[in-house]
Amino acid sequence: MTDLTSGTAVADKSSRNQWWDVWDQFRKHKGAMIGLWFILFIVVFTLFGPLIWPYDAAKPDIRARNTWAIWSCVGQSSGTWPCLFPGEEARAIKASWWHPLGTDQLGRDNLARIMIGGRVSLAVGMTAMLLSIFLGTLIGVLAGYFRRLDGVLMRFTDLFLSLPLLPLLLIFAALYKDSLSRMMGPELGVFTLIVVAIGVTSWMPTARIVRGEVLALKEREFVLAARSIGTQSTKMILRHIIPNVVSPVMVAAALGVAGAIITESVLSFLGQGFPPDFPTWGSLLFEQIGYLELYPMRPLLPGILISLTVLSVNYVGDGLRDALDPRIRGR
Amino acid sequence: MLNYAIRRLVLAIPTLLLISLVIFLVIDLAPGSPMSQVPLTVPPEVRAKIRESLGLDAPIYVRYFKWLGQFFITEPAYAIDHIFGTNWADGRQRILSYQSRSPVIDIIWQRLPQTLLVVGLSYVLAVVIAIPIGIISAYRQYSWIDQTGTFVSMIGFSVPTFFTGTVLIWIFATKLGWLPSVYNTAMVVDSWATFWSRVSQMVMPVTVLTLFNASQISRYMRASMIDNLGQDYVRTARAKGLPERTVVLTHVFRNSLIPVVTVVALGVPTIFAGAIITERVFGVNGLGQQLITSIFANDIPMVQTLTFVFAALILIFNLIADLIYGWLDPRIRYD
Numbered sequence: 001m002t003d004l005t006s007g008t009a010v011a012d013k014s015s016r017n018q019w020w021d022v023w024d025q026f027r028k029h030k031g032a033m034i035g036l037w038f039i040l041f042i043v044v045f046t047l048f049g050p051l052i053w054p055y056d057a058a059k060p061d062i063r064a065r066n067t068w069a070i071w072s073c074v075g076q077s078s079g080t081w082p083c084l085f086p087g088e089e090a091r092a093i094k095a096s097w098w099h100p101l102g103t104d105q106l107g108r109d110n111l112a113r114i115m116i117g118g119r120v121s122l123a124v125g126m127t128a129m130l131l132s133i134f135l136g137t138l139i140g141v142l143a144g145y146f147r148r149l150d151g152v153l154m155r156f157t158d159l160f161l162s163l164p165l166l167p168l169l170l171i172f173a174a175l176y177k178d179s180l181s182r183m184m185g186p187e188l189g190v191f192t193l194i195v196v197a198i199g200v201t202s203w204m205p206t207a208r209i210v211r212g213e214v215l216a217l218k219e220r221e222f223v224l225a226a227r228s229i230g231t232q233s234t235k236m237i238l239r240h241i242i243p244n245v246v247s248p249v250m251v252a253a254a255l256g257v258a259g260a261i262i263t264e265s266v267l268s269f270l271g272q273g274f275p276p277d278f279p280t281w282g283s284l285l286f287e288q289i290g291y292l293e294l295y296p297m298r299p300l301l302p303g304i305l306i307s308l309t310v311l312s313v314n315y316v317g318d319g320l321r322d323a324l325d326p327r328i329r330g331r
Numbered sequence: 332m333l334n335y336a337i338r339r340l341v342l343a344i345p346t347l348l349l350i351s352l353v354i355f356l357v358i359d360l361a362p363g364s365p366m367s368q369v370p371l372t373v374p375p376e377v378r379a380k381i382r383e384s385l386g387l388d389a390p391i392y393v394r395y396f397k398w399l400g401q402f403f404i405t406e407p408a409y410a411i412d413h414i415f416g417t418n419w420a421d422g423r424q425r426i427l428s429y430q431s432r433s434p435v436i437d438i439i440w441q442r443l444p445q446t447l448l449v450v451g452l453s454y455v456l457a458v459v460i461a462i463p464i465g466i467i468s469a470y471r472q473y474s475w476i477d478q479t480g481t482f483v484s485m486i487g488f489s490v491p492t493f494f495t496g497t498v499l500i501w502i503f504a505t506k507l508g509w510l511p512s513v514y515n516t517a518m519v520v521d522s523w524a525t526f527w528s529r530v531s532q533m534v535m536p537v538t539v540l541t542l543f544n545a546s547q548i549s550r551y552m553r554a555s556m557i558d559n560l561g562q563d564y565v566r567t568a569r570a571k572g573l574p575e576r577t578v579v580l581t582h583v584f585r586n587s588l589i590p591v592v593t594v595v596a597l598g599v600p601t602i603f604a605g606a607i608i609t610e611r612v613f614g615v616n617g618l619g620q621q622l623i624t625s626i627f628a629n630d631i632p633m634v635q636t637l638t639f640v641f642a643a644l645i646l647i648f649n650l651i652a653d654l655i656y657g658w659l660d661p662r663i664r665y666d
Contacts, residue, residue, distance in 0.1 A: 166604035175361030
């Protein structure tokens with residue numbers, strides 16, 4: 001990537017795509033770059049990890065239950081070293097390289113569960129973000145472009161903004177879960193429910209931002225020029241308006257992923273998310289919170305992963321905002 | 332100002348009614364009915380009788396208006412009777428919980444103080460902490476104070492409240508044993524000892540919410556101060572020889588508050604969502620805790636009224652923000 005960038009820059013500066021400028025500015029944001037690397041790592045870890053790791057996330061193994069993580073020998077009776085080598089100490093607390101993060105109360109491998117759980121959490125975050133961005137852009141463009149729709153759509157947005165969203169999400173999840181599970185199967189049903197619920201309750205900020213941008217764009221000369229040659233409204237929106245609101249929408253999308261991951265984990269944490277045999281980071285935390293005193297790492301690890309992922313996504317969003325802002329870029 | 336306040340108040344009424352309709356429809360159109368927990372061995376005619384006794388056989392608009400009547404006429408009438416000893420509400424049906432068969436409003440009234448205490452306290456603390464941090468961060472941009480402040484607020488903003496709560500419990504209740512991990516609502520404060528235990532049990536829930544709110548407010552405060560510090564009126568103020576203190580703390584500060592108040596008002600639902608989560612984590616016996624137990628128990632009248640009370644609280648806080656907004660920026664009073 002780096003070679004390609006500098007190569008293009010040297011060889012042909014005049015026909016350089018503006019996205020290379022954005023990328024150059026983005027690279028200067030240290031936090032955003034670390035965040036991007038961490039997200040890449042998490043995606044690879046959750047996508048390909050379960051293919052390599054031999055244990056199944058759902059398969060209990062009662063004989064190997066409640067084993068500790070590999071670093072747990074620290075602070076034990078005589079130990080100061082992690083249980084890197086199988087010995088007396090490691091055997092006493094049942095820590096071994098077979099289960100580096102230990103197992104839960106049913107003997108399911110924690111590492112496998114965290115990988116599968118991360119997959120679901122990320123999938124929910126991405127899909128819900130796409131839905132919310134779609135709704136937000138649609139409503140924002142309609143409200144900004146058509147003056148007749150503006151009042152109605154913005155009152156509608158304000159109404160949604162003043163709804164108590166978490167209580168409504170909890171009610172949604174509790175009351176519609178069973179029938180959707182029956183219709184689409186337990187996993188797909190809950191997935192659809194949660195994605196739709198999060199998407200439908202999080203589009204408002206995007207809509208407001210997009211509307212503002214569209215209102216400003218409408219007054220610009222190129223829109224006037226396009227209209228003067230007889231461009232239809234649909235063409236105008238698709239060809240001239242939408243491409244020009246991409247930057248704020250991208251920033252909103254990054255923040256939307258973070259918000260969706262948190263909302264999903266909150267729902268799971270409050271017991272209205274995914275069922276226990278279908279792990280996500282939030283439901284793993286919720287399930288293991290009773291073991292906080294005995295095995296603190298079991299609830300803390302999924303929580304740390306949620307926090308780090310959200311932190312990285314937020315940093316990437318910050319970096320994007322700076323990189324996409326032409327006033328900051330090039331300074 | 333009074334005129335403006337009255338106008339905002341009147342505008343809030345249709346919003347409130349619309350919200351109540353939305354909540355009612357979401358709950359009522361849901362397929363998981365309160366009858367789904369009655370055993371299948373109960374014969375159909377008995378089922379129909381139960382539905383009738385709960386008032387579930389009436390058409391949807393009848394039930395909606397009945398609920399509206401109960402909430403806006405019967406309950407206030409009961410409250411007035413209770414205070415003045417009149418008998419306006421005689422023979423009227425109050426909103427009853429399916430779970431406990433006691434009036435919903437009484438339960439909400441018992442639990443409201445806990446929620447408002449934790450939310451209000453953490454909010455005041457958050458503002459007190461966040462605004463100076465925002466001002467200093469913006470005034471000394473890229474200094475070490477700014478760097479630390481930005482980093483800490485990014486963390487506070489990203490880490491979900493339920494996880495902060497879990498970590499605090501693990502450190503301060505499990506490992507160190509300094510603070511109790513569960514909130515005791517039944518405690519009566521009558522001496523210094525009980526007062527201290529009351530304070531110590533509030534430390535963790537309030538800290539969690541304060542951290543989250545403060546990080547949000549300080550981010551916006553910083554951004555808004557930076558925007559305003561580069562404006563022409565700041566140069567004018569400095570040019571006419573005002574002391575730096577007056578320029579920053581009077582001119583820039585007041586103007587920077589305007590967008591912050593808007594953002595804070597928009598974030599009010601998030602604040603109550605945070606309260607629901609912290610109540611669950613620490614076992615605070617407030618409205619959020621009640622909401623979750625009622626959802627699990629399929630207690631429809633309770634869930635409906637509680638959600639509406641949350642909506643009303645959000646609207647009240649928004650209204651307060653609007654009034655502050657009108658005071659900060661006199662232009663918008665005359666739009």
